[in-house]
Amino acid sequence: QKEVEQDPGPLSVPEGAIVSLNCTYSNSAFQYFMWYRQYSRKGPELLMYTYSSGNKEDGRFTAQVDKSSKYISLFIRDSQPSDSATYLCAMSKGIDQFYFGTGTSLTVIP
Amino acid sequence: DVKVTQSSRYLVKRTGEKVFLECVQDMDHENMFWYRQDPGLGLRLIYFSYDVKMKEKGDIPEGYSVSREKKERFSLILESASTNQTSMYLCASSGGTTYNEQFFGPGTRLTVL
Numbered sequence: 001q002k003e004v005e006q007d008p009g010p011l012s013v014p015e016g017a018i019v020s021l022n023c024t025y026s027n028s029a030f031q032y033f034m035w036y037r038q039y040s041r042k043g044p045e046l047l048m049y050t051y052s053s054g055n056k057e058d059g060r061f062t063a064q065v066d067k068s069s070k071y072i073s074l075f076i077r078d079s080q081p082s083d084s085a086t087y088l089c090a091m092s093k094g095i096d097q098f099y100f101g102t103g104t105s106l107t108v109i110p
Numbered sequence: 111d112v113k114v115t116q117s118s119r120y121l122v123k124r125t126g127e128k129v130f131l132e133c134v135q136d137m138d139h140e141n142m143f144w145y146r147q148d149p150g151l152g153l154r155l156i157y158f159s160y161d162v163k164m165k166e167k168g169d170i171p172e173g174y175s176v177s178r179e180k181k182e183r184f185s186l187i188l189e190s191a192s193t194n195q196t197s198m199y200l201c202a203s204s205g206g207t208t209y210n211e212q213f214f215g216p217g218t219r220l221t222v223l
Contacts, residue, residue: 008150032210043114043200043214044153088152092210098143100153 003027006089006101015110019076023089023101026070030091030099033065035074038086038103047087048074079108113137114215116201122221129188131218133201139213140206142184144168144176147198147217159184160206191222 006023013019021035032051036044048063050056056063062075072091076083089101117132135142143158145168155168157176165176173195177185184203188195198219202212 004152006152034210034212036214041217043202043216046211046213049211090153098155098210098212102150102152 003099004089004091004101007104008102010105010107012107012109013079015079015081015108017079017108019079019083019106019108021074021076021087021089021104021106023072023091024070025072025091025099027093027099028067028070029093032092033063033072034090034092035061035063036088036090036100037083038088040085044088081108081110084108114201114203114213116199116215116218118218119216120219120221122223123188123191124223125192127188127191127222129191129220129222131186131188131199131201131220133184133186133203133215134182135184135201135203135213136182137203137205137213138181139203140181141204141209142178143202143204143212144174144184144186145200145202146170147200153200156186160209188220191220193222196220196222 004025035048038044053065053067060077064073084107086103088103092098114135144156145153159165159178175187200217201215204212
């Protein structure tokens with residue numbers, strides 16, 4: 001079983017829609033949870049970073065962590081064509097133990 | 111803004127060649143990482159370094175080595191390139207107390223023929 005599972009999509013939504021991206025994990029020791037956005041032919045860019053459980057909001061983006069269900073989510077409100085990218089979840093127990101999801105490809109159609 | 115640069119965007123090498131991939135960061139970060147990214151497998155950690163001259167193996171170190179002689183520079187070395195090392199290689203850096211917030215370079219797409 002993989003440490004982190006992420007639906008690869010692809011996901012296609014109309015502009016203005018609310019997007020929900022999700023990851024599940026198996027290791028209850030994960031404490032740090034990240035979401036990265038990766039545009040085609042670019043390196044990943046850190047979007048959101050949360051510690052332990054709870055919600056974090058930054059503009060149109062909201063990250064949720066449910067440690068009891070081992071489930072994390074990223075919500076994008078009022079999605080824009082510029083949000084079209086691959087979104088990677090990542091989690092960590094410590095500096096030498098990072099695990100990334102395989103990424104979900106998102107297309108926002110104008 | 112943190113800037114992480116990688117020496118090449120695209121590289122084509124022959125089987126058996128020694129390959130050097132260079133990474134430089136300009137934010138005085140203590141930690142530096144090398145990953146490879148493959149479709150369906152995501153990012154996998156090859157090596158990381160938390161200080162000059164220090165290195166630690168990640169999940170897939172076989173066939174690779176690293177060098178960190180200066181704080182800002184972290185090199186990945188493929189001693190004898192093989193076709194199964196064809197991949198996207200990503201370098202990242204992070205600060206000492208914020209090591210989970212990694213900043214990535216643009217990547218090097220390496221093809222080994």
